[in-house]
Amino acid sequence: xxxxxxxxxxxxxxxxxxxxxxxxxxxxxxxxxxxxxxxxxxxxxxxxxxxxxxxxxxxxxxxxxxxxxxxxxxxxxxxxxxxxxxxxxxxxxxxxxxxxxxxxxxxxx
Numbered sequence: 001x002x003x004x005x006x007x008x009x010x011x012x013x014x015x016x017x018x019x020x021x022x023x024x025x026x027x028x029x030x031x032x033x034x035x036x037x038x039x040x041x042x043x044x045x046x047x048x049x050x051x052x053x054x055x056x057x058x059x060x061x062x063x064x065x066x067x068x069x070x071x072x073x074x075x076x077x078x079x080x081x082x083x084x085x086x087x088x089x090x091x092x093x094x095x096x097x098x099x100x101x102x103x104x105x106x107x108x109x
Contacts, residue, residue, distance in 0.1 A: 010038040016045060020061040024071075028053050034060075041075065041085040050082075060084065 016033030021044070023029070031047040042060065055074045062068040072084035 010036045012036040017062075019044075021046065021072075022059045022061055023054055024057050024059065025054075032060075034062075035081070039086075041083065042070075042072075044082050044084060046080050046082060055082070057087070 013034060013036065016035055017037075019032050019034050021030045021032050030050065030053070033045045033047070035043040035045055037043075044060070055077075057071065057073050060070045060072050062070065071087045073087055074082060075085050076083040
């Protein structure tokens with residue numbers, strides 16, 4: 001049985017929620033479906049080939065205009081499904097994402 005690692009409550013979309021993934025540098029974009037989402041991350045089903053894409057960090061565009069988005073870090077891959085962790089912005093330095101390390105300390109990226 002898989003262990004649930006997510007801390008927050010998750011929202012599951014029965015048919016998936018249409019979104020897009022975009023490279024940090026804007027050089028690639030893929031359609032995806034958000035299968036479930038929580039405050040800290042999401043499970044996505046990627047549409048199209050992801051081979052050769054820089055998936056370590058990317059943007060998840062949640063609106064067609066790109067105004068609603070999250071900066072993501074890849075956590076796991078299982079076929080066409082991927083798990084991502086959302087990177088939070090440091091309130092002191094706008095535009096600089098942060099993540100918690102295993103020791104619960106904030107680490108600048």
